[in-house]
Every structure is written in structure tokens, then in C-alpha cells.
Amino acid sequence: MCAAGRRWGRRQRVLLWGVLLAAWEAAWGQLRYSVPEEMPKGSFVGDVARDLGLQLPALRDRGARVVTGGRTQYFALNGKTGHLVTAERVDREQLCRLVEQCVLRSELIVEGETKVYEIEVEITDINDNAPSFKEIELQERISEMTATGSRFPLPDAHDSDSGQNSLQSYELSGDEHFSLAVQTGPGGDQRPELVLAKALDREEAAFHELVLRASDGGEPSRTGTARIRVTVLDANDNAPVFSQAEYTVRVPEDVPVGSDLVTVTATDADEGLNGHVKYSVKKATDMASDIFHLDSETGVITLVQSLDFEDGDYYELELQARDGGGLFDTTKVAITVTDINDNVPEISVRWALSEISEDAPSGTAVALLHVQDQDSGANGEVRCSLDGSLPFRLESSQGSYYRVVTARELDREQESEYNVTVRAADGGGPSLQSSRVLCLRVLDVNDNAPVFSQERYSARLSENNVAGALVLRVRATDSDWGENARVRYRLGEGGVRGWPLSSYVSVQAETGALYALRSFDYEEVGLWVWAEDGGSPALSSNVSVRLVIVDENDNAPQVLYPPAAGAALSGSVWSGVELAARSSEAGALVAKVVAVDADAGQNAWLSYELAKATEPGLFRVGLHSGEVRTARSPLARDAARQSLVVRVKDHGRPALSATATLSVVLAESVAELLAELGSAARAEAEAGAGEAGGSLTRWLVLAVAAVSCLFVAFLLLLLALRLRRWRRSQQQLLAAGSGALRGVPATHFVGIDGVRAFLHSYSHDVSLTADSRKSHLRFSADSCCDTLPARPPPDEPAPLLGEEDPAGAQQADPAPLPVSSSDQSVSAKLLLRLYCCFPAVLRSLCTEVC
Helix, strand or coil: CHHHHHHHHHHHHHHHHHHHHHHHHHHCCEEEEEEECCCCCCCEEEEHHHHHCCCHHHHHHCCEEEEECCCCCCEEECCCCCEEEECCCCCHHHHCCCCCCCEEEEEEEECCCCEEEEEEEEEECCCCCCCEECCCEEEEEEECCCCCCCEEECCCEECCCCHHHCEEEEEEECCCCEEEEEEECCCCCEEEEEEECCCCCCCCCCEEEEEEEEEECCCCCCEEEEEEEEEEECCCCCCCEECCCEEEEEEECCCCCCCEEEECCEECCCCHHHHCCEEEEEECCHHHHHHEEECCCCCEEEECCCCCCCCCCEEEEEEEEECCCCCEEEEEEEEEEECCCCCCCEEEEEEECCEEECCCCCCCEEEEEEEECCCCHHHHCEEEEECCCCCEEEEECCCCEEEEEECCCCCCCCCCEEEEEEEEEECCCCCCEEEEEEEEEEECCCCCCCEECCCEEEEEEECCCCCCCEEEECCEECCCCHHHHCCEEEECCCEECCEEHHHCEEECCCCCEEEECCCCCCCEEEEEEEEECCCCCCCEEEEEEEEEEECCCCCCCEEEECCCHHHHHHCCCCCCEEEECCCCCCCCEEEECEEECCCCHHHHCEEEEEEEECCCCCEEECCCCCEEEECCCCCCCCCCEEEEEEEEEECCCCCCEEEEEEEEEECCCHHHHHHHHHHHHHHHHHHHHHHHHHHHHHHHHHHHHHHHHHHHHHHHHHHHHHHHHHHHHHHHHHHCCCCCCCCCCHHHCCCCHHHHHHHCCCCEEEEECCCCCCEEEEECCCCCCCCCCCCCCCCCCCCCCCCCCHHHHCCCCCCCCCCCCCHHHHHHHHHHHHHHCHHHHHHHHHHHHC
């Protein structure tokens, strides 16, 4: 009963310690798992979610992931199950060749909480490697004088596995002269030795063949073999001796490749071949064999690969010196690698933002960084800092983690993007540094209203402007970005002369262009334009715009005196005539030209100049007064009647002008003035009569030409109608050709019936034969005109449409007159007779048509 109580107490204590250990590990956020090597990708390692007490939805939402410190990620987190699984195949022999316990460390990062949990996974060994010898064919040379019981070292077998799966035993077979002895080295390793069990006799056997087998303790067991060939030599009674039982060397890791590290020396008292010593490496790790080289003749150990303190800081070589007789001695060489600051600090970004709002509060975390240095001691101590005066600061987090947080509120309008440079420096001398740049874009908040480029705008617009004319452009800019910076324009409330402002001007919402919707008069208009951004809520501002309507030079000067030519004709003979005495002195006032301009300003300023004069040097005109004065005294040779053309011009751009004609009569008395005016009146009357007669003649000529054109058109119309009827008659004649005219070709008939209407006023005879292809046409003596009288019908009538040969005229029966096949000659001759008998024929045609 007491024993049972003691066992129950021990169980309670074990359970209590287990609970305390689990609580301790959970409190410090550290998990430990164990997994065999060579597991396939995706193999289960541990239930992280359960062990940390995290819910699966929270684990997925917070962005949990596993990060391994090395270049290869061996583990990953299954977001659906919360299990830690293998991400790559793990080879324990490749990762942990120099350590007994192989542990891989990783971190579980929960980004939403910026928490880090450490995970240690022990990689356990499996029996996947068989023991192997470096050389499977070994040569041993033993003198026949060697005493029984002598021992000869054999090469060790190497098994990459560990524990029970590593090398466990050796076995020798093949010859009774030898046996196997296994010694335990300082590190607990087994060292096989060949023991001479029976004296050798070279005369009996010069060679002995042996097999050395090495076995591990795995299930099933794996073995490796090496063949040993023993050559029996003559006697050699002195073995080589090393000068030191152990050599110790310290070298820095940056020693150049090819450097000699140490020289081992062994001496042999024998002479000749038995005294010649050669050196060899009896035992060394694979890595040491690749890094160091032993010269078999000189004993110099040379570096053939660069050293790295982080890969290995201690190497041990077991060397052997063997003479020509097969005797040997061994020594140990211990090489210690000292650390050099040759590794720059490494900065890893575990989590970082790429965008942040400009209204984010101070202290907002933007990145989580991890820094490490592969060096040791002071060379591996890392300090972090930020470059420049940026609104960010570093906060030390758990272990080697740092958080980058905002030091104050950000302003996108001052800086829209930040390149935060994090610099890490170690404590070596000289210090090594590395940096990492974090790119952070600041998101815009609508905190700026549009700002106009000018405090106020003013524009000048000519009156009578075209509707739709561009007045000016207002421009406002917004320091924000995107939709918050998109500016739209609109008109403020207001009116002009009782009408809404929008009926006079409009503003384009996108460009700020101000357009006039109607014509303005000479006035001044004031209005407000608003600019509003596209933010939510929108911000706006306004600006004052003043429109000055400028007068346009759209009215030419109007001459009031002297009156225009039309007004002068409608008035008396005295209109526009001025009198100047022949005895006038220079500068005497003759007349004054009076003109006005409906424009304003400089467009209404008028100037006068003399454009044309009968006597150019006799008169002058005041530039601004318009007064016509004598430039000199009139002479007797000057004409009595002077004509002056005065040009009145305003000052617009371009300038407009008008002219006034002024008649000046040089006379000494009223009688002379009346006589001059009378002669002028008579001359004008005669000129008017001549112009009237010439005008009547022109009208008569135009009337005759018009009547002639109408007559020709009428004739062409009648001819077209006659030709149409003639074609119909031709078709009828051809259709009736079954009688007496059946054999006559249609193309030889002359349609005499078709022109019957042209010869209605006089008689004619037609004679046609069906076989002769000829016809006779005779006109009666009673012709309609005297120009071409018809001949009395002779026995042989004269041809009308063509000449007949003399032979035909002598025949007894007068043959019919042959008709030409060309219709054009018939038509021409008929038209000739029609023209000569025009009056009578015209009456006949009118009767026929009607």
C-alpha cells in the first residue's frame, strides 16, 4: 500500500512538472517538436494552433506565417489546419554534420498582433546511410620479422548516421595469421587495428588477402567492406617517431587559400627504404579533408579552401608517418579558426506596409524587421538606425526584432512617398554595415481646398462680341491627389440688368474657360467663379472676375455738312456750293466740314484732311477743326469752279473714314456766281439728256436680241416635233411593205409624208416605184415665194435631192429621181425653202400644230 502511494505521488509530481513546463513554454512563446529526417514535403510536425491556444479563423485573419533564419524554408504553416508541416525534404547529415543533436529554429510571426513565437524542431536520425571506407582497397606492408601481437592501424569506416544507426562494430576475415582488435579513441570512436596472430614467413607466403567489414546498429543493419592486401617485407626494426604528440594551430578565417598552416615532422633511425618516411591522413572529417591538404613528402599542411568561422571553428586531423618497412607513428593536429568580422549584418523584412494614410496617428507601425550577424562576439552585435530626418523612428521589439513606426502625423502634400533607409552596423573594427530601403506611399486625404492662381481676374471684351466667344480662363489647383484634386468650376449667383448671370456667361466645368453667351454693350460686369474638388466632403473656394466691355470701332464718321450727293440733288442748286472771293487772302475761311462719330473714346476722335482738289495748293483743311481755308490768294489762271474732296477719319484700329465733296466758286460778285451756277446747270442737263438717249438705245438692242432668241428656240421645237412624226411614218411604211414596196430596203425610203406639214401651202407630186429604188419629187408652179420659183414640170423633171446622170435623161420613160440615202441633205434643202418662204410657211405651221 505504501509502495502504491509512493508511485501515485511520483506520477502526480511528473504530471505537475509537465504542466508547469508546458505553461512555462507557452508563457515564453516557445514550441519544441521532433521529426525524423527525410520526411516528404507536407509531413506533419506539430499542431501549432492547439499548442499556442490560437483559433484557426484568428490565425488566418492575422496573417500568421513561419520564417526560418536560413536561406531555405524547411517548415510551413498549414492555414486550414493550423499544423506545422515540412516545406522541404530535411537531410540531417547535410545540415548537422558536426553536431550530435540537430535542431532547426524557426519563428511563427502573427502579423496582426506583431507577435513572434519561437519553434524548435529536432531532426532525428534514421538509418539511411551504410558504413563506408574511404578506400575499399587497402595495402599493408609488414616485415617478416614483426613480432607476434604487433598491431597495425586500419582505416576507420565512416557512417553519417548518429546514435544507434552509426558505426557499431568491425569484423575481419580471410587469414589465420591476423586478427582484429578494436580500440576506443578519446572521443569514444572505435579504431580497428590489425593484430599479427602468427609469425610471418615470406618464403611461405608473400601476400595475405583479408576482408574488413564494418556494421551499424540499425534495423536492419547496414555494412561496408574493405579489402586488405598484406605484403610481407623484409625486417625493419625502427618505426618513425613524430616530434610532437599533438600539434595545435590557430588561424584566422580570412587566411588566404594556399597558405601553409603547419609542418609535421617524423624521424626514423633506419636507413634506406626503411628510413624513408611518408605522411598520410589517418583520420579526418569529410569537411576537413576538403579544406586541408597534407604533403606526403614534406609533412606540410596547406589550406586549399577558404575558411569560414560560421561554418566551422575547429578541425582535428590524425596523421600517420610510415617508413618503407611499414612501421608508423601517429599524431594529432588541432586547428582552431578565429573569427574575423567578415559578415555584414542581415536585415530581413518580416512584415511591412506599402501604403499609409496621411491622417494615420503618430506611432502607427509600418514594418517589422529582423537583424542578425553571422559573426560572433562584438563582431555579431548589431545596432540599427534610420537615415535622414524622416517622420519615422525605430522601436526595439523582442530579441533582434525592430519596429518602424511613425514619429508624427504625415502630410502627403509635403511628401507623397518615403524611402525609409534602415541601416544596421555591427560592433567589429572596422564596422560593417548594411541597409534596407522601405518604400512607403502616403495615401491622400481631402484636406486642401482648391486655390486659384490669381486673387482676382479681369478681362476686356469688345462690344458686339460674337456669342460663344472665349472671355478668359480661370485656373485653380488642389494640392491633394486623385479625385480629391479634380477641380470643377461653376458660376456664382448674380444677375445683369435684371437677367440671371447664367444667360450672359457660362463657365466650362472641366477647364474653367469663361464664354460669353450673348453680345455685350459698353459696360462693366462683375461675377464670382467657384472651384470645387471631388473629395467627400468636397472643399471649395471662389474668385472675383471683372469683365470690362471695350468699345469697338464699328461706326464710320458721318458727315453732316456739306450734305451728301443725293441730298444735294433733292435740294436747290445752291446746296454744297461755297463762294470764295478772288481777292481773298491766304487763310481766309471758305467753309467748315462738320462730322460726327457714334463710337466712344478714341474711336470717336476725328481728323480732317484734303484728299483731292482741282487746284491742290489753293486750299487747306484744319486737322481737328474741319475748316476749309485758302492756302494762298486765288490767281487769275485758277478755274472759277473748284471741287474739293475732304476725308474725315477716326482714330480706331482699324480706322474708318468718310468723304465729303465741296464745290467752291471763285467770284467777286453775285452776278458772276449766278452765271457760273447757270452754266453748270445747263451742262448737267445736257449730260443728263445724253445719258437718257444712250440708255434707250441700249434697251432697244436688248429687246431685239431677246425676241430673236425666242424665235430660234421656237423653230428648234417645231423641227423636233416634225422629226418625231417623220420617224413614225417611216415605221408605218415599213410595216405596210407586204404590197408593191415589199422588196425595197427600209433605209432607202425618204419619208416625204413626214415633211408634208412643211409644204402644206403648195402642191407636190410623189412618184415611187417598188423595184427601182428611186422616187420623183415635183413641185407645182404655184410657189409660195419669189426667191426660188418652181420650174414647170418638164418631161424629165430636174432633180431636187440630187443630180441624175446624162444617160438616164435620154431614156423614153423618164425614170424617177433617185433620192439620196443621206437624210441630212434632204433636211437641209427643205429648211432652205422654208426659210425663203417664211411668212406663208409660218402660218401653215401654226395651223398644222394647232
